[in-house]
Amino acid sequence: MKFNKPTxxxxxxxxxxxxxxxxxxxxxxxxLMTFFFNYLFKPFNVNIIEHKFDFFWICIIHAFISILVFLxxxxxxxxxxxxxxxxxxxxxxxxxxxxxxxxxxxxFLIRDTIYxxxxxxxxxxxxxxxxxxxxxxxxxxxxxxxxxxxxLYHQNFAKARSINLNNYQKAVSLNSxxxxxxxxxxxxxxxxEISSFLFARADGNYLEIHLCKEGKIKKLFKRISIxxxxxxxxxxxxxxxxxxxxxxxxxxxxxxxGNAQGYKLxxxxxxxxxxxxxxxxxxxxxxxxxxxx
Numbered sequence: 001m002k003f004n005k006p007t008x009x010x011x012x013x014x015x016x017x018x019x020x021x022x023x024x025x026x027x028x029x030x031x032l033m034t035f036f037f038n039y040l041f042k043p044f045n046v047n048i049i050e051h052k053f054d055f056f057w058i059c060i061i062h063a064f065i066s067i068l069v070f071l072x073x074x075x076x077x078x079x080x081x082x083x084x085x086x087x088x089x090x091x092x093x094x095x096x097x098x099x100x101x102x103x104x105x106x107x108f109l110i111r112d113t114i115y116x117x118x119x120x121x122x123x124x125x126x127x128x129x130x131x132x133x134x135x136x137x138x139x140x141x142x143x144x145x146x147x148x149x150x151x152l153y154h155q156n157f158a159k160a161r162s163i164n165l166n167n168y169q170k171a172v173s174l175n176s177x178x179x180x181x182x183x184x185x186x187x188x189x190x191x192x193e194i195s196s197f198l199f200a201r202a203d204g205n206y207l208e209i210h211l212c213k214e215g216k217i218k219k220l221f222k223r224i225s226i227x228x229x230x231x232x233x234x235x236x237x238x239x240x241x242x243x244x245x246x247x248x249x250x251x252x253x254x255x256x257x258g259n260a261q262g263y264k265l266x267x268x269x270x271x272x273x274x275x276x277x278x279x280x281x282x283x284x285x286x287x288x289x290x291x292x293x
Contacts, residue, residue, distance in 0.1 A: 010090035013261040014149055015278055016083060018074045027067050035063040037136060050115045058114050065106045073099055085245070085275060087261070089149055096141045104133035149260045156258030156281070163256045163288055181232055183224040190220065194236060198252050198267050199274055202226045202245040212252070212269045240287050242276040250291060 017026060039059040051058060077083055077095070108129040111120040119125060182189045198210040198217075207229060209220040230247055233239045238250045248265060255266035263276035263284065276284045 009146075009149075010088065010093070012089050012149065012153070013259050014087055014089045014092045014145075015152065015261050016087040018077070020279075023074065027070065030070055031063045031067050034066045035059050038062055050117050052114055052116060061110065061114055062107060065110060066103050069102045069106045070099060073102060085243075089145065089260075092145055093141060096137065096145070100133050100137040100141075101130060103137075104130035107133065152260040152278075153258070156260065156262060158258070159281075159285075160256045160258035160263050163285070179232065181222075181224070181229065183222045185223050188222050188224075190222065192233075194233075194239075194249075197239070197249050198270055199249060200226060200229055200247040210267075210270065215269060217269060237287065238291055240283065242274060242280055242284055244277065246274055248274050250287060 017023070039056065048055065053061075073095075105126075108126045111117070111125060111129075117125075177195075178191050178193050180189065181192050192209075193211070193213075196211045196213050198212050200207050200209045202208075202225075203221075205223060206221050207224050207226060209222060209229075211218045211220065226241070226245065226247055230239075230241055233247070240248060240250065242248045242263075242265065248267070252268045253265045254268050257264045257266070257273075261275065262278045262281055264273040265276060267274055
């Protein structure tokens with residue numbers, strides 16, 4: 001897909017990698033890249049006379065500062081629990097730019113610890129540390145992010161288009177059972193008609209349950225976790241978690257599209273789309289392939 005305007009490209013959804021195993025991998029890569037880049041290539045002026053430690057340990061300290069700043073910034077971002085849903089190319093670039101600036105600042109602040117230089121606190125060295133960090137990091141930012149976006153977008157778009165929904169829509173009327181759902185509040189228990197269930201979305205301490213009856217959308221707000229509702233509906237293999245915040249009735253899916261974050265599901269009678277997160281794609285595809293009309 002071609003984006004005629006840079007702003008359109010920048011606003012495209014992009015995966016939020018900074019959690020789970022990817023966070024561990026990225027943290028390790030930042031440490032190793034920072035260490036080996038400095039130790040093996042010595043890209044900037046290295047005056048051994050100024051060193052308070054062996055150059056090996058100075059490189060270790062620089063690498064440690066980089067991951068410390070990185071993890072601190074991730075912690076701040078993770079306060080927003082649904083940040084992955086709204087993450088975009090632009091936000092990724094802004095995040096990496098801020099990260100590089102903070103890493104450069106961190107390297108400047110530790111100069112007195114590792115260098116014997118009376119000018120450690122000068123603006124010249126502050127500018128030098130920021131500049132050096134950006135010279136290294138921006139190369140990866142402006143090459144890897146667009147390349148990875150293009151790879152994921154085309155991969156997920158093509159795979160989403162290959163999913164055939166024709167056989168699934170016939171089965172909606174076959175699942176007209178009703179199940180009693182108990183919640184964390186006794187007087188909020190309710191009967192859920194499976195054939196009318198579209199999806200449920202986690203919203204703070206509540207679950208926003210979307211139903212469709214006679215072509216009209218109805219919302220229920222219940223104090224129950226998505227994990228508990230998923231467990232209560234486990235006997236219905238066509239109702240699955242497509243995202244950590246969404247529980248979706250696959251028989252209500254009328255279209256599947258893809259972008260760099262994963263898949264997007266168009267639900268019957270619902271105007272917005274439901275996400276299928278990148279890590280849930282194999283599970284989603286397996287469930288779709290095993291559905292029987």
